[in-house]
Amino acid sequence: MARPAGLGAAVAGAAVVVLLSAALALYGPPLDAVLKRAFSLHKAHSIKDMENTFQLVKNIIPPLTSKKHKGQAGRIGIVGGCQEYTGAPYFAAISALKVGADLSHVFCTREAAPVIKSYSPELIVHPVLDSPDAVHEVEKWLPRLHALVVGPGLGREDALLKNVEGILEASKARAIPVVIDADGLWLIAQQPTLIQGYRKAVLTPNHVEFLRLLEAVLTDPVDSSDRRGAGLRLSQALGNVTVVQKGEQDVISDGEQVLECNLQGSNRRCGGQGDLLSGFLGVMVQWALHAGPEKMNGFSPPLVAAFGACSLTRQCSHQAFQKYGRSTTTSDMIPEIGPAFSRLFET
Ligand SMILES: NC(=O)C1=CN([C@@H]2O[C@H](COP(=O)(O)OP(=O)(O)OC[C@H]3O[C@@H](n4cnc5c(N)ncnc54)[C@H](O)[C@@H]3O)[C@@H](O)[C@H]2O)[C@@H](O)CC1
Numbered sequence: 384m385a386r387p388a389g390l391g392a393a394v395a396g397a398a399v400v401v402l403l404s405a406a407l408a409l410y411g412p413p414l415d416a417v418l419k420r421a422f423s424l425h426k427a428h429s430i431k432d433m434e435n436t437f438q439l440v441k442n443i444i445p446p447l448t449s450k451k452h453k454g455q456a457g458r459i460g461i462v463g464g465c466q467e468y469t470g471a472p473y474f475a476a477i478s479a480l481k482v483g484a485d486l487s488h489v490f491c492t493r494e495a496a497p498v499i500k501s502y503s504p505e506l507i508v509h510p511v512l513d514s515p516d517a518v519h520e521v522e523k524w525l526p527r528l529h530a531l532v533v534g535p536g537l538g539r540e541d542a543l544l545k546n547v548e549g550i551l552e553a554s555k556a557r558a559i560p561v562v563i564d565a566d567g568l569w570l571i572a573q574q575p576t577l578i579q580g581y582r583k584a585v586l587t588p589n590h591v592e593f594l595r596l597l598e599a600v601l602t603d604p605v606d607s608s609d610r611r612g613a614g615l616r617l618s619q620a621l622g623n624v625t626v627v628q629k630g631e632q633d634v635i636s637d638g639e640q641v642l643e644c645n646l647q648g649s650n651r652r653c654g655g656q657g658d659l660l661s662g663f664l665g666v667m668v669q670w671a672l673h674a675g676p677e678k679m680n681g682f683s684p685p686l687v688a689a690f691g692a693c694s695l696t697r698q699c700s701h702q703a704f705q706k707y708g709r710s711t712t713t714s715d716m717i718p719e720i721g722p723a724f725s726r727l728f729e730t
């Protein structure tokens with residue numbers, strides 16, 4: 384990774400150590416223990432790099448003030464939810480709200496809508512995704528949305544994927560950031576040109592989804608065990624779309640730089656944790672783009688946002704596991720979002 388230049392006096396040297404030590408004395412175990420627990424050291428990613436990257440995430444968080452109106456901290460749309468999968472779009476939509484978005488919309492199929500609504504009165508649910516004019520129905524909301532998360536619980540029915548194709552084209556035309564996950568990645572593997580060169584797109588593949596994308600996009604063979612190299616190459620081949628390879632370490636690349644998130648999560652691999660991550664990222668990517676490149680210290684806004692979303696997901700998983708151990712499920716991570724966010728980004 385190309386190391387960023389210094390972040391200035393406020394986060395430099397001894398001051399950082401003193402501040403972190405003070406904060407950790409108040410909120411948790413000593414600095415050394417936390418860093419050893421939190422960051423399994425990677426040769427290219429020192430504790431100092433991690434501190435710097437956390438500071439960049441802190442820079443993008445919009446302050447809570449009495450001068451803001453509803454919607455300014457984020458209006459997010461989730462495109463997904465079908466007969467089989469109602470949990471995934473719920474997880475993405477609720478995590479967007481809990482990280483700080485003001486409004487969270489779900490665009491799903493007709494029969495999935497009442498189920499998703501019943502999980503939470505806070506979600507705005509549109510039963511339009513399998514209607515004949517689905518693209519138009521979603522498009523009319525786009526002027527009011529800051530970012531879209533496409534794919535959690537979408538399923539792979541051709542008619543739905545065709546509609547999503549139109550929604551992606553309409554979002555690109557309006558320069559709306561899009562996070563693409565799960566079955567949205569299935570669509571991209573069939574048609575990579577849909578997001579080719581769109582730098583406001585972030586892909587969040589799990590292991591299998593990543594291999595599928597590699598095979599679809601790269602013509603030459605690539606060593607997928609070199610996760611940094613493979614991520615870089617996939618991103619470059621897609622025209623610098625940001626790629627977040629989830630796994631034991633999350634490896635994030637925009638085709639120019641690579642960030643790794645090693646923050647300790649948990650050993651529970653229950654379904655839905657990736658859906659939470661996609662919702663966090665939908666919010667954080669628009670925060671980062673809004674904050675602008677001058678706050679990024681040489682990194683691209685989607686890269687910083689992705690690091691923030693990965694860290695938060697892993698911290699929520701860690702905290703939930705401390706309480707529930709083997710019985711931890713993704714629902715247990717939701718009440719941890721607020722405390723995890725404070726712990727990582729507000730100390
Ligand atoms: N409660 C829900 O409604 C949930 C719905 N989900 C949805 O289910 C649909 C299919 O998603 P899948 O993630 O199953 O995708 P796929 O149907 O492509 O399956 C991927 C498979 O790979 C396996 N896998 C994952 N990580 C692996 C690794 N590191 N090594 C080896 N195998 C690995 C998984 O067990 C899974 O069977 C999507 O729409 C997704 O959003 C999931 O998000 C989970 C929760």
Ligand SMILES: Nc1ncnc2c1ncn2[C@@H]1O[C@H](COP(=O)(O)OP(=O)(O)OP(=O)(O)O)[C@@H](O)[C@H]1O
Nearest residue numbers: 589629630631633648649654655656657658696697
């Ligand atoms: N082996 C692992 N050790 C620690 N954390 C992991 C491991 N594998 C994945 N994670 C974390 O779990 C979260 C979800 O990643 P995962 O690979 O399970 O996504 P997914 O399969 O898309 O999830 P979902 O079930 O929501 O579809 C990410 O934050 C990732 O960092």
Ligand SMILES: [Mg+2]
Nearest residue numbers: 565589657658
């Ligand atoms: Mg997934």
